[in-house]
Amino acid sequence: MASRYLATYRQFWRLNTLTMLEYKTNFFIWLFFTIIYHGVAVGTIWIMMSRFPSMNGWSWREVFFLYALYMLAHTLNNTFFFTIGDVPTHVQEGDFDRFLVRPLDPLFQVLSQPGQIWPDELALAVVVFGVAQSLVHLQWTAASAVLLVLAMFGGALIDFAIQLAVATLSFWVIRLDTLRWVVMSLENDFTRYPLSIYNRGVRILLAYVFPFAFMNYFPATTLLHKTSGPGYTINPALGWLTPVIGMLWFAGAYLFWRAGVNHYKGTGS
Amino acid sequence: MRIRPYVEFAKRAFSREGTYRTQVFTHIGSVLLRVFLLSMVWTALYRNNGEQAGITLPAMITYATLALLLDLIYGVNGAYVIREKIREGSIAIDLMRPISVPFYVLADTVGQTLFASMQIIPALGLSLFIVHLDAPATLGAAFAFLVAVLLGFVVNFFLDLIMATITFWTMEIFGVQLMVQFISSLLSGSLVPLYFFPPGIIQQLAFASPFAAIYNAPLSIYIGKVTGLQIVTTLGTQVVWAFVFGVVALGLWRLGERQVVIQGG
Numbered sequence: 001m002a003s004r005y006l007a008t009y010r011q012f013w014r015l016n017t018l019t020m021l022e023y024k025t026n027f028f029i030w031l032f033f034t035i036i037y038h039g040v041a042v043g044t045i046w047i048m049m050s051r052f053p054s055m056n057g058w059s060w061r062e063v064f065f066l067y068a069l070y071m072l073a074h075t076l077n078n079t080f081f082f083t084i085g086d087v088p089t090h091v092q093e094g095d096f097d098r099f100l101v102r103p104l105d106p107l108f109q110v111l112s113q114p115g116q117i118w119p120d121e122l123a124l125a126v127v128v129f130g131v132a133q134s135l136v137h138l139q140w141t142a143a144s145a146v147l148l149v150l151a152m153f154g155g156a157l158i159d160f161a162i163q164l165a166v167a168t169l170s171f172w173v174i175r176l177d178t179l180r181w182v183v184m185s186l187e188n189d190f191t192r193y194p195l196s197i198y199n200r201g202v203r204i205l206l207a208y209v210f211p212f213a214f215m216n217y218f219p220a221t222t223l224l225h226k227t228s229g230p231g232y233t234i235n236p237a238l239g240w241l242t243p244v245i246g247m248l249w250f251a252g253a254y255l256f257w258r259a260g261v262n263h264y265k266g267t268g269s
Numbered sequence: 270m271r272i273r274p275y276v277e278f279a280k281r282a283f284s285r286e287g288t289y290r291t292q293v294f295t296h297i298g299s300v301l302l303r304v305f306l307l308s309m310v311w312t313a314l315y316r317n318n319g320e321q322a323g324i325t326l327p328a329m330i331t332y333a334t335l336a337l338l339l340d341l342i343y344g345v346n347g348a349y350v351i352r353e354k355i356r357e358g359s360i361a362i363d364l365m366r367p368i369s370v371p372f373y374v375l376a377d378t379v380g381q382t383l384f385a386s387m388q389i390i391p392a393l394g395l396s397l398f399i400v401h402l403d404a405p406a407t408l409g410a411a412f413a414f415l416v417a418v419l420l421g422f423v424v425n426f427f428l429d430l431i432m433a434t435i436t437f438w439t440m441e442i443f444g445v446q447l448m449v450q451f452i453s454s455l456l457s458g459s460l461v462p463l464y465f466f467p468p469g470i471i472q473q474l475a476f477a478s479p480f481a482a483i484y485n486a487p488l489s490i491y492i493g494k495v496t497g498l499q500i501v502t503t504l505g506t507q508v509v510w511a512f513v514f515g516v517v518a519l520g521l522w523r524l525g526e527r528q529v530v531i532q533g534g
Binding site: 026029032037043044050051053056057175181185198202 | 291292294295298299302303306309310312313314315317318321322444445447448451452454455460461465466467
């Protein structure tokens with residue numbers, strides 16, 4: 001059984017690679033686009049903070065580190081689980097049924113739909129992180145290296161779990177655009193800055209409801225020893241919790257997904 | 270050229286847009302979320318570092334909010350249909366019709382933009398629950414602001430048209446177009462006012478770039494960073510860029526059109 005999954009998954013990456021080799025120009029244009037996209041995001045932070053050097057005690061280098069840490073986890077998720085975002089389309093267009101009649105797990109099938117999926121952005125994230133960690137003079141110890149790996153994989157799991165839960169809603173709700181947009185904005189825009197600049201409501205939302213803060217903010221506070229600031233202290237242990245939060249969220253999201261698939265089977269719609 | 274068909278095109282684009290109701294909510298919601306985010310970011314930056322470049326915190330929040338509202342109308346990109354037409358080959362039929370395709374696209378964009386600008390009213394109203402907005406510096410500034418927005422629209426439209434026309438030569442334009450959009454969002458001052466750019470060559474280049482005519486010009490007039498005779502110079506610069514981009518766009522169009530006619534599409 002396991003070997004069948006493995007063989008299918010290998011085919012998935014073979015097809016992705018073949019697509020990349022076939023559409024070389026396209027690949028390079030998108031790679032260049034990705035570089036510009038992140039360049040503009042980082043450039044904005046740099047320009048902003050060239051005039052305003054402190055953001056609640058964070059320098060631009062530290063805010064950049066925050067961005068790089070997020071990018072690692074987010075691109076890891078995007079490389080392996082990107083196609084989860086296609087579920088609403090599959091349901092709307094009625095081709096989700098295909099996944100139910102085939103003898104492999106439906107979630108696995110959704111995640112192995114070949115497309116223009118390449119690890120270029122993940123590679124870029126590693127490079128960006130390399131620059132960021134040297135800018136903040138990250139102290140490399142065994143503990144910080146382990147924490148970093150946990151944050152990257154745990155963060156990707158959080159990212160994936162939340163997207164899985166949102167995608168699952170499409171079994172009940174047809175129009176999801178607005179909710180997806182809000183979650184995407186919380187994730188992409190609100191994680192760029194230290195959590196401490198937000199009001200209580202947003203802090204609670206990003207720490208407990210959609211725990212994106214565990215993808216970069218809490219690990220970064222631990223790694224950069226920024227666990228106390230004016231008027232607040234953060235337990236450095238929080239930074240270690242990322243994989244735990246990721247697994248909890250994933251367990252919940254997966255149960256929800258199962259319920260969604262059963263509901264879909266039940267109504268047949 | 271008869272103007273009547275183009276008015277009709279604009280009207281049709283306007284009513285067509287009205288059928289996408291949920292998109293309207295998504296647009297307005299996204300603006301409000303960003304207004305909320307940026308107000309917190311700038312408040313933190315001002316609280317930690319004090320005022321910079323002579324722009325007060327209320328003026329900065331006004332600037333950021335208006336930039337997001339302008340996104341609603343500048344973000345229309347009606348020229349994008351040209352890419353689809355060239356891809357599908359239906360451009361050949363459009364070229365046979367007794368209309369000018371670039372002006373048809375302009376009319377369509379105007380219609381879409383008018384619909385989009387109606388979203389500004391609820392978006393602005395709801396933004397006022399989140400942030401306090403400064404009134405325009407003077408009544409004259411308010412008027413000049415509107416003129417500058419209009420000119421910014423023209424510059425932006427021709428920029429989109431140039432990008433779309435490039436499809437005549439290469440299909441891989443979508444990524445390139447997005448790149449230009451991102452670079453423009455930074456250099457136009459829509460993300461950070463150009464006044465906050467590091468002084469020196471980078472800032473001078475940003476001020477001199479055509480992208481500054483899109484966001485920086487109207488917003489600087491609104492918050493009173495540009496006053497008196499400077500307003501005239503600013504509007505004049507916008508006119509120059511609109512003209513240059515217009516000539517380039519129509520010139521490229523001519524060349525592309527000829528290519529289709531010769532090669533048979």
